[in-house]
Structure formats: C-alpha cells, structure tokens
Amino acid sequence: MSERSCEPKRIIVTGGAGFIGSNFVHWVVENQPGVHVTVLDALTYAGNRANLDGISADRMTFVHGDICDATLVDQLMTDADAVVHFAAESHNDNSITDPAPFVRTNVEGTFTLLEAARKHGTRFHHISTDEVYGDLALDDPARFTEETPYCPSSPYSSSKASSDMLVRAWHRTYGVDATISNCSNNYGPRQHIEKFIPRQITNILSSNRPKLYGDGLNVRDWIHTEDHSSAVWEILTRGRSGETYLIGADGERNNIDVLRAILEAMGKSADDFDWVRDRPGHDRRYAIDSAKLRRELGWQPKRTDFAQGLAETIQWYTDNPKWWRGAKEAVEAKYAAQGQ
Ligand SMILES: NC(=O)c1ccc[n+]([C@@H]2O[C@H](COP(=O)([O-])OP(=O)(O)OC[C@H]3O[C@@H](n4cnc5c(N)ncnc54)[C@H](O)[C@@H]3O)[C@@H](O)[C@H]2O)c1
Numbered sequence: 090m091s092e093r094s095c096e097p098k099r100i101i102v103t104g105g106a107g108f109i110g111s112n113f114v115h116w117v118v119e120n121q122p123g124v125h126v127t128v129l130d131a132l133t134y135a136g137n138r139a140n141l142d143g144i145s146a147d148r149m150t151f152v153h154g155d156i157c158d159a160t161l162v163d164q165l166m167t168d169a170d171a172v173v174h175f176a177a178e179s180h181n182d183n184s185i186t187d188p189a190p191f192v193r194t195n196v197e198g199t200f201t202l203l204e205a206a207r208k209h210g211t212r213f214h215h216i217s218t219d220e221v222y223g224d225l226a227l228d229d230p231a232r233f234t235e236e237t238p239y240c241p242s243s244p245y246s247s248s249k250a251s252s253d254m255l256v257r258a259w260h261r262t263y264g265v266d267a268t269i270s271n272c273s274n275n276y277g278p279r280q281h282i283e284k285f286i287p288r289q290i291t292n293i294l295s296s297n298r299p300k301l302y303g304d305g306l307n308v309r310d311w312i313h314t315e316d317h318s319s320a321v322w323e324i325l326t327r328g329r330s331g332e333t334y335l336i337g338a339d340g341e342r343n344n345i346d347v348l349r350a351i352l353e354a355m356g357k358s359a360d361d362f363d364w365v366r367d368r369p370g371h372d373r374r375y376a377i378d379s380a381k382l383r384r385e386l387g388w389q390p391k392r393t394d395f396a397q398g399l400a401e402t403i404q405w406y407t408d409n410p411k412w413w414r415g416a417k418e419a420v421e422a423k424y425a426a427q428g429q
Pocket residue numbers: 103104105106107108109110129130131132133134135136137154155156157174175176177178179180194198216217218219249271272273274275276280281
C-alpha cells in the first residue's frame with residue numbers, strides 16, 4: 090500500500106451512459122476542466138446515450154462497446170491515464186430472474202478491464218456496492234466498515250463481490266494500481282425507473298399506485314449521486330493504491346418513510362400505495378461508516394438535505410417524461426409478473 094497522487098488527464102469511464110456513470114461524467118466535465126473522458130458503454134436497456142447530451146466533443150468521446158470485448162478494451166487503454174469502472178448489470182430483481190448477464194458483465198467484464206490495466210499500467214478505480222457485505226439487523230447499531238467480512242445475498246451482490254476480489258488479487262499479484270469504493274444506495278436524476286425511488290415517482294406521475302415490498306421496514310442508506318461522484322474523484326486522485334473506501338452520507342431511512350416522503354412531496358396521502366410481495370432474500374438493512382474516507386481524504390458529502398434532493402429528483406422526472414415513459418409499461422409488466 091503506498092501514498093499516491095494521480096492527476097489523470099485522459100480517463101475511461103465504463104458504464105458512463107448509465108445512472109451513476111453519467112452523473113459522474115457530468116460532474117467531471119463541470120468540475121475538472123483539464124480532463125477528457127472516454128465513455129465505454131454497451132447501451133443495454135439501462136444505458137441511454139441521451140444521459141450525456143450537452144457534453145461537448147472536446148471533453149468527451151463516446152464509444153459504443155462491451156467491456157468484455159478484450160480487443161476494444163486493450164485499444165482504448167493505450168491512450169488512457171485511468172479507468173473508472175461503473176459498468177455493471179445493477180438491478181437485484183433482474184439478477185434473481187436471470188443471473189447469467191450479471192456473471193458475464195460484472196465478473197468477466199471486470200476481468201477483461203483488469204487484464205488491460207495490467208498490460209498498460211493504467212490506474213484502475215472499481216465502483217462497487219455496500220451490498221457485498223450482506224445485511225444488518227434493524228436493531229443492530231453496527232454499520233459496515235472496510236473490515237466487515239463479505240457476505241453477499243443475491244446473484245447481483247455476489248457478482249459484485251466477485252469483481253471486488255478480482256481487483257484485490259490483480260493489485261496484490263500483478264501490482265495493478267487499483268482502488269475500490271463500496272457505496273450505499275444512490276438517488277438523483279437519470280436513474281432507471283426499475284429502481285425504488287424513480288419507480289414510485291413515475292407511478293404517481295402515471296396515475297398508478299406506488300408499490301411497497303414486504304413490510305416496508307427495510308433500511309437503505311441514501312446518498313445523492315453528486316456526493317458519490319465527488320468521493321470517487323477524491324479516491325481516484327488521492328486514495329492509497331490497494332485500498333478500499335466505503336462511501337456513505339449517513340442517510341439511513343426505511344422504505345416506507347422514503348415512499349411517504351415522495352407521496353407527501355407529490356401531494357398524495359400517506360396511505361396512497363399498494364403493499365406487494367417481498368423480494369426473495371431481501372436484505373434487511375444497509376448502513377455505511379465512511380470514517381476512513383473522511384479521515385484520510387477529507388471528503389464530506391454536501392447534498393445531505395434528503396427532502397431537497399428528493400424534491401429536485403421528483404422535478405427531474407416531472408420535467409423529462411420522454412426520458413422514461415417509453416419504458417414504463419414494460420417495467421411494470423415485469424414487476425406484475427413477479428407479484429410486485
Ligand atoms: N445504483 C446504486 O444505488 C449503486 C450503489 C452502489 C454501487 N453501485 C454500482 O455503481 C455502478 C453503476 O450503477 P448504476 O445504478 O448507475 O447502473 P445502471 O444500470 O444505471 O448503469 C449501468 C451502465 O453499464 C452499462 N453496461 C452494462 N453492461 C455493460 C457491458 N457489458 N459493457 C459496457 N457497458 C455495460 C449499461 O449500458 C449502463 O449504461 C455499478 O457498478 C453498481 O454496482 C450502484
């Protein structure tokens with residue numbers, strides 16, 4: 090493990106047309122004037138080229154391609170100082186119905202990128218999730234730390250845990266200059282409407298009743314995606330090689346409280362929703378202790394006013410119906426087939 094300062098000028102962002110990746114690309118373009126971004130994205134159902142609209146060609150190049158394509162990845166890596174790896178299959182419910190793409194993209198894709206980073210000596214930052222740690226009991230005061238043992242519950246979280254292990258091994262065995270961050274649940278603009286918060290917002294905007302899993306008491310630790318972006322930049326440029334950093338903004342809330350906050354903000358009554366069947370193996374509670382990131386790198390979240398962030402997110406979906414309406418019917422039909 091070594092102290093390091095990296096000032097990348099040309100970075101590859103995998104999955105940069107997805108939710109968190111595109112928010113990160115916008116953040117870099119706005120906050121890091123000297124940096125050029127190459128987005129590598131396969132534009133799966135979750136990727137949307139329009140998420141990068143408004144970014145000029147001198148700041149960003151878009152490459153439509155697959156992270157499992159070793160020839161393409163090798164070619165892109167010849168001209169990059171660093172890779173920030175967001176690309177993934179990211180939705181737990183999908184991983185339960187069809188786990189194969191999760192193993193392919195999340196495990197094989199990460200392997201492909203690591204091999205190219207090893208060959209070209211490229212700095213590698215891997216984006217992961219707090220879900221690799223499994224879950225905590227509702228009455229347990231503990232939070233996840235970098236020392237918490239891995240205990241993933243779903244095909245999604247186990248594929249992410251596997252990719253984290255590959256990154257650790259490629260650092261230790263081959264000396265790849267790599268860091269990992271495990272972040273809690275993100276919210277903000279441009280999140281696919283299959284995910285909890287945008288699903289509820291777009292249900293209300295479509296005059297459907299929102300749907301709540303199980304008993305609604307499952308706790309998630311919410312962070313605004315802009316805070317995730319600033320944390321990733323700090324780790325990419327100043328994090329210690331070989332280290333893992335947990336990213337969180339002390340935003341623990343249970344699902345029913347989040348849904349009621351959405352209902353209230355959108356002028357609905359607190360009981361205006363349907364209870365639906367729980368997700369199999371549904372993790373009870375996630376909570377992040379991000380003390381290491383704050384202590385070592387001085388990072389602080391800025392977007393911690395959840396009501397304000399939620400109001401802006403609701404406004405974004407209200408203002409951008411073209412972005413989500415085309416997918417709405419299919420997303421709800423898929424959930425309905427699962428009794429959700
Ligand atoms: N959403 C969250 O709350 C959260 C929290 C912590 C960590 N993460 C992690 O952050 C990353 C991004 O999550 P997200 O919610 O933005 O996901 P997303 O599903 O919105 O976006 C994923 C992107 O990856 C692209 N992609 C998928 N397979 C690909 C492939 N084989 N090659 C190239 N591109 C491919 C998709 O087209 C899409 O643009 C993931 O690694 C996820 O595990 C997400």
